[in-house]
Amino acid sequence: MKLDKLYIGRNIGHTPGYYLESLWVIRNVKEYTIGENVTQLDWLASEDVETITLLCATPPTCKAFTEAQYANINLYIPVGTTEVYSKVEPWCYFWNIQEGASTGINQAEVAEDEVEAVYSINGQRCSMSDKGVLILKMKSGKTMKVVK
Structure with a gap:
């Protein structure tokens, strides 16, 4: 069932x-x-x-x-x-x-989120122009992985 x-x-x-x-x-x-x-x-x-x-x-x-x-x-x-x-x-x-009860909202979406910081796969701060796997920390608190 x-x-x-x-x-x-x-x-x-x-x-x-x-x-x-x-x-x-x-x-x-x-x-x-x-x-x-x-x-x-x-x-x-x-x-x-x-x-x-x-x-x-x-x-x-x-x-x-x-x-x-x-x-x-x-x-x-x-x-x-x-x-x-x-x-x-x-x-x-x-x-x-x-x-309290669950609202069903896990994270609020931000319409125009911006990159706050960029990190390498090793956790070192770098820039968007660097190549490899980059981890983007957004202003909303969300993180994203980008491969360049």
């Missing part, structure tokens, strides 16, 4: 002998939003997760994630809950924790 985004508004458990097969086979979800009433997440199985937005002030219980997931998943938590989430496993292991 292909599903990119999934909103979970309440606890989803299972009764021994029964199981929600449709939820267990969803493995390619990139973005989870977890509702404010959710207290337990025992089934997060997607390996493709990029973003988890938690709307619950109290961190839900959850199984551990992989080291790569802790490093790569963007975790959004309610405003004012950083101290609480930073003390609870597995949420305390995430590298990219931000308060």
Whole structure:
């Protein structure tokens, strides 16, 4: 089943002998939003997760994630809950924790961006007229690689 985004508004458990097969086979979800009433997440199985937005002030219980997931998943938590989430496993292991909901905007585009600095592949400052691989630092903060 292909599903990119999934909103979970309440606890989803299972009764021994029964199981929600449709939820267990969803493995390619990139973005989870977890509702404010959710207290337990025992089934997060997607390996493709990029973003988890938690709307619950109290961190839900959850199984551990992989080291790569802790490093790569963007975790959004309610405003004012950083101290609480930073003390609870597995949420305390995430590298990219931000308060507030994701806006979906990763970087603002600048219509007429200008080159602020030029560097060689070795990190030494140089000019645009130099040949080879050049790294351009733009005024917007964006970086670009140019091969001349």
